[in-house]
Amino acid sequence: MTATSLPTTGPAPDPLSERVPGRARRVDLSGTSFTALSGFAALLIVLMVAVILGEIVWNGWSTVTWEFLAGLPREGMTKGGIFPAIYGTVLLVVLMVVALIPFGVGAAIWLHLYARQDSWFTKAVRFAVHNLAGVPSIVFGLFGLGFFIQFVGREIDRALGLDVVWGQPALVWAALTLALLNLPVVIVTTEESLRTVARDQREASLALGATRWQTVRHVLLPQALPGILTGAILAVARGAGEVAPILFTGAAYFLPFLPKSPTDQFMELGYHVFVLATQSPDVDATRPLLYGTVLVLLLLTFLLNLTAILIRARLRARLLGRG
């Protein structure tokens, strides 16, 4: 717009360089070197990603066949496919999101709208959320084992008079442990996106005689949804790749069947990578399978993310009145 309305006299001369040439050159020099440095840092990141992806795609591509995707592992995992691990991963992530979103979003709504910001309880909750985010994932795994399996699971078994059904590593406990791990991410991103909904939107709703819950339901949540999805995307990306939390809580080394109930154990891609890389009797024989599994894990995470990103883009467009 300005380019057409202004007379085209070429780039405007830098007034600084005209008046104080020496000083200006020095500024330019440090500016150029800083640009080069930050450019190099950015390039390094691109290179690292390119090398990692290139290596995986190069070595894994030929392994990924229909038989590999749909088959079961055979001959001590040196042959066959990884279908149980794909199935288990998808199930795990879906269950995790189902458990995570209501809790995370609920907690964020409470923190943002209902909590008295100066009360000790609210401060304690915020402190806990921020500290939870810093806990190593293996600690979550141990917590899941101790709390969900040995306490909650066993109590359920005792109450129902069952043998060991719930009180053992299982899909449901692994999903809940992963949900717990990702809870801070979802709470923080949701609260942040609720905060970015302009105050005047909230006031407009309340001034029209909407109750606080109606305001949350019909004004704040719809506008915060893209931000909530961002939290879910981050959680999915992390959830599909984390191995430590599910190590003790449900992931299995090898299963000849697919999980049918939440109390079954399951195979998982990340854990399968770990198994192929370290637990195999013949590492050389499993190496192609290892590359293939990593490639599938990356593609799966990418696919899950892409879906969420597309949904988010559509929601944003609708909010901006372009939908």
Place this chain on the structure above:
Amino acid sequence: MADATLHTSDARPALVSRPHVPEREAAPATHAEQPAATRLAAREYHLYYGTHHALKNISLEIPSGSVTAIIGPSGCGKSTLLRSFNRMNDLIPGVRVMGGLVVSGQDVFGAATDVVELRRRVGMVFQRPNPFPKSVFENVAFGLRMLGVNDRAALAPRVEQSLRRAALWDEVRDRLDNSALQLSGGQQQRLCIARCLAVEPEVILMDEPASALDPTATGRIEELILDLKGRYTIVVVTHNMQQAARISDRTAFLLQGELVEYDDTRRVFTSPREKLTEDYITGRFG
């Protein structure tokens, strides 16, 4: 400097005294039915933001169906007073009030008062147009939907009526399902007025409704306010003295939280009782 312009107020009651006590005898319910009855009233009303005494001993009566302008320099408490009548200040932590406010004979702070119901009767239009990122139709229908009206056939006539009253119908009748964000700023502000009219309020509070708009759009909002007068009681906070003179029947001048003068607009602008009012409207400060 600030204290020099203050009235020496001897009526500064202790904080412990009668919070939220209405003066019921001062505004009996029968008033609401008389044509020139008092629609809004403040009785020795004080408001504190924490320790800051933002409104000091405000008493005024606003007649039904009139347009009242509240003028005064920035930070004098105009918006705070306006937002007291629908209790929007409840959203701000650390706000305390004393004295009484009455809307149609009902004590605003009474224990029996339902804030949600009060806000339906006392609508509000904000400084910046703030339509929801929904369709034109859904913006106007919002308040009704919150009341549980969800049938489009029942909503449509109410939406049309509200848009007509807000002088917007002819401009948006063919794009009711388009996003409200596609409208111009002035149209958005009239949409906000229509949205507020849809829930049939008795009072409309307007907080500098035209300050974010260009002169043409401002003119349309002013015309609209004059159209709506009579059917609704309107209170407008404004920075614009000419606007106050053009549209209002009565004008209240606030300075540093005190009501300096409240009278017929003509009188305030031609022969104000107070020297401070004269200084302000002639532009000697503010």
